[in-house]
Each structure stands twice: as C-alpha cells, then as structure tokens.
Amino acid sequence: MTFLAREEKNPIIVPEQIRPSSEDFEVIGVFNPGVTTFRGKTLLLMRVAERPKCHDERYLYVPFFNETTSSVDIKCFDRQDTSVDFSDCRVVVDGEGNRYLTSFSSLLLATSENGVDFEIDPVFRMAPSNKYEAYGIEDARIVRFGNTYFISYTAASQYGICTAAVTTEDFVTFSPPINIMCPDNKDISLFPEKIGGKYYAIHRPSCSEFSKPNMWLAQSENLAFWGDHKLLMSVREGMWDSARIGASSVPIRTDRGWLVIYHGADESCAYRLGAALFDGDAPEKLIARSREPFLVPDMPYERNGFVKNVVFACGSVAEGGTIRLYYGAADKYICLARIGLDGLIDSLEEVHS
C-alpha cells in the first residue's frame, strides 16, 4: 500500500522495557495501546500482559484479581490433566467449561515528544480493581471531550467480558470505573464529538448464538447510559473480515466523512486492519469500506510473538493529512505506521446500500 509506511524502528516498545508488577511475574506482552495527545505529547495507555514466572513446565499458573482479599491470586492447572483444554495459548478451559485467561493485563502509560521514542512512566499502573476486572483489563480507547479524557477498556472476569469506562483530566486521578455496556462486549470506540446533539459509540457485542461478531452503533446523551442500538457493519462471508470485526481506532473526522480503522479476522484467526468511511452527519450510514486489508501481519514482529499473525489497533493521532497509527503486533509489541489519509480513503470501495 503506497499510502502506508511502517516506522523503521518498529517495534517501538517491547516487553523487555516494561517492569513487571512484582518479582514473581514476567511481562510477556506490551500491545494494543489507547492513544491520545496530552500536554503536547503523544500518550499511550498500553496493555501490559503478565504471567507468573514458571518454575515447572508441568503446571500452568493463571493469575486473577481476588476482590475479597484485594490481591492477585494464582490458580494452578496441571498440564497432564486431560479434562483441561490448553489448546489456545490465551485461554484455559477447565473440565466444567469455565474459562480463564493465561495472562493478566493492566494498563501502563508512555509518552513521547516525537511520537516514536517513548518514555515509560515508572509509576503509573492501572491494575484490575474489582470483580468485573478479575482476569485483567485490556485494549483501552481514549477520546477527549474538552479537558476530559474518556477511557473505555475491556474488563474480563468470570462474569463476562464487560466494557468499563473511567474519566480523567490529568492521567493521575481517575473516576471510579463503571460498566457502560453489558457483557459480552468489546472494541468500544466513541466518536470524539457530538453529532446532532448525541454522543455515538461503535461497539462489538460478541458471542451470539444467532449472529457473528459485528459492529454496532449506540447513542448516548451523557456518555454513561447508552441505547438505540443499531447494526452498523457486518462481517463479510468469504472475505478477510468474515469471522469477526471491531473498531480499531477512535473515528477520525475528515472532510469526506468519519474514517474508522477496524480489525477483521477470518477463520484462520489472523487479525488484519481495514477501514470504513461513514457519513459525517449520519454515522450509521456506511459510505465506503476496504475490499482488502491495508495492514496485514507481514513483518517478523507481526507474525511471531505471543499470538501469531496479529495486527490490532486501539488508537491513532491524526495530524494534517497523516495518521500515526499505533498498533499491537502479535499480542507482544507496540508498533507505529504512518498512513496518508487521502490515500487510505481513496483505497476504499463505495458501498451501495
């Protein structure tokens, strides 16, 4: 794609740069950052995945937040137990069908003057703090309204996959988290301004018996309560985005409409990035969409990591005619790609509805 250029220094942030939460843990991934600009700098709210250091290959140690004790506890699975399903490196399923995540994610902060070289905040850590976050917090999206930054993120637990939200003005003090959508829901991305007097969010209810994981649109008057849910965009049979899709950036206002970068996967489970353009005044109206993904896992750091063949984004910075897209690669690294806005929009195929 001529309008796309990967940063030469990729990956720009790697797990070795991140301190673990304690000596007993190791960092296995830093990826899928929420992105904004704050006090003139590019700010990343990075997903940092950890696991207990393993001293015996026979066992798998699964960390989780224990609300009763307010501590991180460990559940131990014996790899020789044939009733337990270890086939997915991200998930363990016990004999009763209960699912656990093999890693435990928190959100850490990094800032940069030039958008490429990041300084990792040595203190900041937004860690799971309630029962809805017991298996970790993941994949933040940040949107700014005036002086307030609205941060939504995925909260995983035995109660399902919730989307929680907090607000902050300074990235030091945060409002208490609330669940803005009921489980299971992921990939919530708010439009950065009101449209026709309403706030809008793209979201991705998952795991329906009757439906594939599609992108939906919701409205709100106050950012806390959401409704009037409408199907926004569906998976496409036989194409790169046939199995699941979800918003991968905060929508970007352009003079041609709202540009939304989204991730899609097919049955191979490779995650790729495409884009869609929605009407500037009517965000439920799809105008154009990528026939082919514009970013596919090609580089070694995108092909091999914790999960193979994944590029996945949660945010970007648009400046003039260029987007700086910060994306997770192979669920292990943070990378940067620069995208020409007009080139990307020109590449989309018109949708006739």
Place this chain on the structure above:
Amino acid sequence: MTFLAREEKNPIIVPEQIRPSSEDFEVIGVFNPGVTTFRGKTLLLMRVAERPKCHDERYLYVPFFNETTSSVDIKCFDRQDTSVDFSDCRVVVDGEGNRYLTSFSSLLLATSENGVDFEIDPVFRMAPSNKYEAYGIEDARIVRFGNTYFISYTAASQYGICTAAVTTEDFVTFSPPINIMCPDNKDISLFPEKIGGKYYAIHRPSCSEFSKPNMWLAQSENLAFWGDHKLLMSVREGMWDSARIGASSVPIRTDRGWLVIYHGADESCAYRLGAALFDGDAPEKLIARSREPFLVPDMPYERNGFVKNVVFACGSVAEGGTIRLYYGAADKYICLARIGLDGLIDSLEEVHS
C-alpha cells in the same frame, strides 16, 4: 406450597382459541404473556407462535420476516440433510452454523374483567416489522409509568437476540421500536417506579464465553439509554437454577422490599419459578432468595406441550396480599396461579452477603 394455588380452569388460554395470521399458518403456542391492568381490566400481551402448515413431513418450513419485501417468507429444510441439526424442536442449525427458529412469534392481546376468562382481541397483532425482529418477537414485559405503558420484548434475528421497547397509552398506537440493550439480551424487566431518581431494569445478557446467563441490573435516566451495569444475581451450582436465570415478573413493591419472580433452569432444561427479594431503596442488594422453586412443571399442561417441562412467566398483577401470576406452560398454554405475597416472601431464605 401452601401459598400457591393454580386456577382450576387452567390452562386459561389455549392455541385453538387463537386465529393464525394467514390460512397457510397454524398456531402452535400461546404463552409467556406480558401483563398489566388497563381501563379496569387485566390485559395480556400474549406470545403467539405459528408455523407454516406442513404438507410433507420430510421438510421443515421455517418462517421469517423479510425486511426487503416486508413479507413473511419461508425457508425450507430437508430433514434428510445430515448437515442440518434438527435435535432441538425450537431451533434449526444449518451446515454453516446459522441458527433459525422453527416457529415465528407475534404478540396478540387479550383482556378480562375477572382475571380468569379472557376475550381475545380479534384485530390486534404486533408482528415483526424490521430486520431485528426477522425471526419473531417474544416474551413481552409491561410496566406502567403514569399514563404510559412501556413494553419491552425479545426480538430475534440473524443479528442476535435484542431487547426492543415500544411505548403506548392506549394499546392502539405505539412508538417505533428501539433496541434498548445490545444483543444477546433477554428477560428485561423494569422496576415500575424511579428509585433514588433513577429508573432500574433487570436484564439477562446471554451466551458469554466466560459466564453463565446471570441476572444484571442497569440504570437509566430516560428509559431509552441504559448503563452502570452490575451483576445482580448469579446462577447457583448444583441447585435448580444452576444453568440460567432471568426475571419473570415486573418487580413488585412490598413493605418488605422488591419482590422479583424469576425463572431458573438446570442442566435438564426444565424451567421452574422462584423468587428473590431486594432492598426497597437499593435494588442491587439481594436480601433473600428461594432455596427451592415455588412452581415446578407438575401438571399435564406444564409437562407436555411444545417444549416439555416449562413454567415461565413475564408478568403478574398484585392486588392486596395476592399475586395473580400469568405464566406460560410447556411453551404452549397460558395458565394462572394465585400466590399469597407474605407466604412467598416467608418461604425465601435470607442471603448473607
């Protein structure tokens, strides 16, 4: 249960009383009515399930609403096609995993002076009318705020299981349906008054990979937009409500708290009814809960119908110390049980949190 008495005339409404939507269809069930009082009468908004009259046992005909043509179309499955799963009488699953409902539900209306003998409205039919309702509309709950009746119901389609809502003042003219919760979600039941300045609803997000189908609580300021989702009550391992639960009545204010009748199923898929009591000022606080169900499928009309062993309610009328509970039996009939309020609450077991 000494506080429970089934009506002697049960079932009080049967499929033979209901006219089909056209000559080509037959009514196979009238069940799970939403309940309110309107102009001095008891009003039921009944789920009426139909299917095409079958002239060849080899084929299964599945009706659905076609939004493009605004007509009800038929999809035909060959029972000899081994790639299709016919094992659940309610659902067909094709070779690609797409699910269809074997019956097609609309909402019909009945009223009664005495609460036992119902007159079925010969004209009223709320039928599927948009793409979210393509597989039918089901299981209405009705709650009255002033002169406005707020009706929520399950809308099924290839886009998932949505909860839609309409309002009416006269049961003649209705507002257009909107989806108040994203899919999959069922069994939404609103508290009939504001509590601490907010509306509250019990809902049941389903089909999570990580969680069982539990009851959740949401808040709203305007009945259209909902948020601050909290887990309200969970399934209980090893008990009658171990597999799934959901609100089965509009919450009833008593001087001992909010009484909620709920349905539960265990792995046997038998649906039974229990109750829970929540704090009158803090509906998220569970006070007491049925150890055993108070209504189980015992009678022939509860044990045999379209689906065996089901009692399932969507509404009731509380008068003085008695509840008239209208419930669906075996997904085929409407029945009535009278319940002594104090007796039911006395039967609940205190919950220590």
